[in-house]
Amino acid sequence: MADSLARTIPASGVAERASTAGSLLPLVLDQVCYSPHGKPVLQDINLELAHGLRTVILGPNGAGKSLLLRLCHGLIEPTKGRISWAGQSTAAAANRQGMVFQRPVLLRRKVAENIAHALAAKGVRRRDREALVRASLEQAGLTHLAERPARTLSGGEQQRLTIARACVCDPDVLLLDEPSASLDPAAARAVEELVVRIHAAGTRIIMTTHDIAQARRLAEEVIFLHHGRLLEHSPADEFFSAPRDPAAARFIRGELID
Amino acid sequence: MADFQTALLTAIELVIRLDPDLIEIVWLSLKISLLAVTFAALIGLPLGAAIALWRFPGRRVLIILLNAAMGLPPVVVGLVVYLLLSRAGPLGPLGLLFTPTAMVIAQCILVTPIIAALTRQTVTDLHEEYDEYLRSIGCGALRSITTLLWDGRFRLLTAVLAGFGRAIAEVGAVLIVGGNIQHVTRVMTTTIALETSKGNLALALGLGLVLITLAVAVNATATAVSDTARRHHG
Numbered sequence: 001m002a003d004s005l006a007r008t009i010p011a012s013g014v015a016e017r018a019s020t021a022g023s024l025l026p027l028v029l030d031q032v033c034y035s036p037h038g039k040p041v042l043q044d045i046n047l048e049l050a051h052g053l054r055t056v057i058l059g060p061n062g063a064g065k066s067l068l069l070r071l072c073h074g075l076i077e078p079t080k081g082r083i084s085w086a087g088q089s090t091a092a093a094a095n096r097q098g099m100v101f102q103r104p105v106l107l108r109r110k111v112a113e114n115i116a117h118a119l120a121a122k123g124v125r126r127r128d129r130e131a132l133v134r135a136s137l138e139q140a141g142l143t144h145l146a147e148r149p150a151r152t153l154s155g156g157e158q159q160r161l162t163i164a165r166a167c168v169c170d171p172d173v174l175l176l177d178e179p180s181a182s183l184d185p186a187a188a189r190a191v192e193e194l195v196v197r198i199h200a201a202g203t204r205i206i207m208t209t210h211d212i213a214q215a216r217r218l219a220e221e222v223i224f225l226h227h228g229r230l231l232e233h234s235p236a237d238e239f240f241s242a243p244r245d246p247a248a249a250r251f252i253r254g255e256l257i258d
Numbered sequence: 259m260a261d262f263q264t265a266l267l268t269a270i271e272l273v274i275r276l277d278p279d280l281i282e283i284v285w286l287s288l289k290i291s292l293l294a295v296t297f298a299a300l301i302g303l304p305l306g307a308a309i310a311l312w313r314f315p316g317r318r319v320l321i322i323l324l325n326a327a328m329g330l331p332p333v334v335v336g337l338v339v340y341l342l343l344s345r346a347g348p349l350g351p352l353g354l355l356f357t358p359t360a361m362v363i364a365q366c367i368l369v370t371p372i373i374a375a376l377t378r379q380t381v382t383d384l385h386e387e388y389d390e391y392l393r394s395i396g397c398g399a400l401r402s403i404t405t406l407l408w409d410g411r412f413r414l415l416t417a418v419l420a421g422f423g424r425a426i427a428e429v430g431a432v433l434i435v436g437g438n439i440q441h442v443t444r445v446m447t448t449t450i451a452l453e454t455s456k457g458n459l460a461l462a463l464g465l466g467l468v469l470i471t472l473a474v475a476v477n478a479t480a481t482a483v484s485d486t487a488r489r490h491h492g
Contacts, residue, residue: 073394075390094396099394101390101391105388108409108411108487108492109408121396121398121401122395149490151490151491152490152492
């Protein structure tokens, strides 16, 4: 399955996307530390993400991947260091990003109403919402479920709905936190295909995963995180063929690293 | 035992042939309690949501007081409202003592903490789940509150029903501030108290049957509401 999916993912050109998703980039993290209650969980993260690649933040569970994504989105504040999106603060940049959480947060409403609510929160006028909701449901293949209560959908459908909802205002950047971690292979595949389509339409993708196979399928560049430190940041082919970091090499081989 | 049987049969007969005295009393009871619960919901829902969402000094103490106020003794509430509304009291000039309005006020005071405390709990739970998402889409304070209240609608409806159950079955407060005046302020509970002491068991039992039926109906509705919620929204 991994191979057939990999074939469906188009190789992405840097230049063609730089124009559409360039306005929020580069994302720059400068000496970022996060230590809630004095306990350091992310340390000295230096990172610059400039072009329109699909970036996968890879690492074992507990590496700090999810926190890194939350810091970039401005949901939590770094204890030390600075994060900026094309020179803007995370707060100012957040409304041009979409965020997808590992556990889908769905309102206790119908599928279509979940998307309409996000549009309303972003200030889209009522009469403009319907067409956007329809287009968004179609993109995610959820049109036939529009009138169903959102929380009665299957896990995969729920996650596709949260992705469609996060993208409904055409964000420059889509952040995904282990979007298919608890899904069966078919549902995970549908989620991955949706992510690829969204990327092809010009949205910058930054995604976390602990699943090496998924990273191989989706990543164009890899950020390897372990014990709260950024150990490697390389193009995907380099990372998987010749990782520079020994822990990354062992992780790719499927060894348990500590 | 024979007395009880006769009284019970007469009571059932009163209910079945919709005895005008009985209907008048039931109708007044429903009117007062529904009004009281409406006002209590208008105050308690936003108040509970506000306490759930805003951090301010003394918040923990307020939550403890609010939870404690769910069990306010009705006679004490009756006494306080009585003192406020009596001629010598600060609100005496309004002339509200021994009117249905006074009874609505007393029941509203009893029910508001119930609705506010249950609302606070509901909104706190939902907020924990929704917080990061709502911040992620840039939801403002007002829209966040309305989102949480709407998404908690089933549990909040159950809270309002619990408030209604408390209001309709309560006797101490309405007895003190209403005065149990025939055709003016006699509700089911105060009538049952009075008629029992007079030995008119038939009317008392008839009203008792109506009260129990109402209690069952309220609980059945609450159960149906939460079943629907679980089925549709997990």
